[in-house]
Amino acid sequence: MRVAVPVFPGSNCDHDALHACGTVMGWETLPVWHQETRLPENTDLVFIPGGFSYGDYLRCGAIAALAPIMADVKRHADQGGLVLGVCNGFQILCEAQLLPGALLRNESLRFIHADVHLRVERTDLPFTRAMKAGEVFRVPMAHAEGNFTLDPADLTDLEARGGVAFRYCSSRGEIGADHVPNGAMNGIAGIVNIRGNVLGMMPHPERAVDPKLGPTGGLGVFRSLEAAFARV
Amino acid sequence: MKVRVSVQLKPGILDPQGKAVEQGLHGFGFEVEHVRIGRLIELEVPGTDPAEVKAKAQAMCDKLLVNPVMEKASIEVL
Numbered sequence: 530m531r532v533a534v535p536v537f538p539g540s541n542c543d544h545d546a547l548h549a550c551g552t553v554m555g556w557e558t559l560p561v562w563h564q565e566t567r568l569p570e571n572t573d574l575v576f577i578p579g580g581f582s583y584g585d586y587l588r589c590g591a592i593a594a595l596a597p598i599m600a601d602v603k604r605h606a607d608q609g610g611l612v613l614g615v616c617n618g619f620q621i622l623c624e625a626q627l628l629p630g631a632l633l634r635n636e637s638l639r640f641i642h643a644d645v646h647l648r649v650e651r652t653d654l655p656f657t658r659a660m661k662a663g664e665v666f667r668v669p670m671a672h673a674e675g676n677f678t679l680d681p682a683d684l685t686d687l688e689a690r691g692g693v694a695f696r697y698c699s700s701r702g703e704i705g706a707d708h709v710p711n712g713a714m715n716g717i718a719g720i721v722n723i724r725g726n727v728l729g730m731m732p733h734p735e736r737a738v739d740p741k742l743g744p745t746g747g748l749g750v751f752r753s754l755e756a757a758f759a760r761v
Numbered sequence: 762m763k764v765r766v767s768v769q770l771k772p773g774i775l776d777p778q779g780k781a782v783e784q785g786l787h788g789f790g791f792e793v794e795h796v797r798i799g800r801l802i803e804l805e806v807p808g809t810d811p812a813e814v815k816a817k818a819q820a821m822c823d824k825l826l827v828n829p830v831m832e833k834a835s836i837e838v839l
Contacts, residue, residue, distance in 0.1 A: 588828055595825070624828065631830040638777045678774060678831055712775070 530758045532558040533572045535602065537593045542579035542616060542733065549735035550576060554751050563596040568605055573758060575602050579616030579671075579733060589632060589674045590620030599625055611655055611754070612727040616672055619719075619729030628722055628729045629687060630679040636712025640673040645710055645732055647718050648698040649749075651691055654721055655757035656728045660749045665702045667746040668732045670710065675731035677713035677720075684714055694728055695719035763839040764806050764818045766826055769799040774831050802826060811838040 532550045536543045543560060551558035559569050563582075568575065582593035593599070599621075606612050606627055614622040622628045635641055649664045651657055660666070679687060687693065695718040697709045709716040711731070719730030734747030770776050776797050783796035804821070808814045818836045827834045 587825070591825065591828070623830075629830075631828055633774065633831060634777055636775070636777050638781055676775075676777075680830070681773075712777075 530556045530573050530755070531569060531571055532556050532574045532576055533561045533568045534558060534576045534578055535563055535596075535598050536560050536578070537563045537580070537582035537596060539582045539584055540578050540580035540617070542618075542735070545733065545735045546576045546578040546615070549738045549747075549751060550574075553738045554755065561598055563593070563598050566597045566601060568598070568601050572605060572610065574611045574613060574754060575605055576735075577602070577612065577614040577618030577621055578735075579618055582617055582621065585674075588620075588624065590617060590622075590624040593617075593621045594624035594626075603627065606722075606727050609724065609726050611757075613656060613750075613754075614727075614729040615733055615735060616670075616675075616731055619731055620674065622727060622729045627727050628720055629683055629692075630677055630720065632674050632731070633676040633678050633712075634674050635672070635676050635710075640671075641675075641710055642669070642671040643710065644668065644744075645670045645718070646698050646700050646702075646708070647695040647732060648702050648704065650693045650696055651721065651725075654694060654725050654728065655754060656721075656750055657694060657753050659753040659756045663702060664749070665698060665700065666749055667700075667744065668734050668737045670732040672711070672731055675711040675713065677717040677731075679714060687720065688715065690723060692720050692723070693717050694721050695730055695732075762806055762808060762811065762814045764804040764814060765837045765839060766802040766804065766818060766822060767799060767835045767837070768802065768822075768827055768832050769797060769834075770831055771833050814838050
């Protein structure tokens with residue numbers, strides 16, 4: 530399995546992504562500078578990392594969405610290739626219109642760094658297939674703009690087509706406004722496109738995969754990807 | 762020509778910054794409501810025909826300056 534990690538000026542979770550995919554999972558994982566125009570040949574997964582690409586100028590992810598490498602990321606996605614965007618990576622995917630919606634300032638106006646519980650809403654995706662429906666996993670979040678927002682009609686469509694992959698919940702899997710840290714509509718923490726090959730999420734599964742560093746709540750996402758590729 | 766693009770959050774979109782500023786103003790005893798915070802972008806666009814310049818600014822809004830999911834813009838050619 531070959532993973533490409535686009536690196537923008539201001540990306541700061543690129544090494545977490547490289548560590549999770551390369552060192553922990555043992556996949557061939559290559560950083561790709563944003564000014565490149567082509568992904569490495571035979572890239573299976575593009576992992577757009579978190580951070581503050583271009584200093585969050587204009588809107589989070591807005592400038593990175595125009596970077597030269599993103600045209601090839603779009604081509605990869607259009608051909609059914611897998612794309613995972615975490616945190617700023619999710620914001621970039623929304624700005625690039627690979628995913629619907631936008632991520633506004635957290636309701637509290639604060640940068641929130643905390644462990645959160647997520648409930649798995651879809652288990653038929655390459656990103657979730659090793660997880661159980663309703664399974665709860667714990668991963669860190671660290672963002673100021675993760676308040677997922679969509680027009681009411683588009684939100685209804687997103688829910689109706691099963692576009693929500695992960696929702697914030699309590700440690701027992703209960704959902705509701707009390708368990709949403711940032712004000713995200715319907716407690717949405719992660720979504721997929723219609724085809725199910727592009728996933729964006731605000732919390733960081735790649736920061737919770739190495740037992741040497743702490744809890745491993747994020748492994749489910751990576752084991753799922755591994756299972757997805759074992760089938761090919 | 763100089764162009765001023767004012768970018769605002771759409772009416773239905775929650776503006777926590779505006780809310781915080783509103784509460785701050787209430788703290789000073791000001792009577793005020795519906796405080797909304799936006800962004801003002803000034804541009805120098807080549808051309809002499811205001812309609813043409815405005816159309817160019819509109820294209821810039823569509824491409825980059827505005828995220829239509831959450832924002833709307835008004836364009837003023839000065």
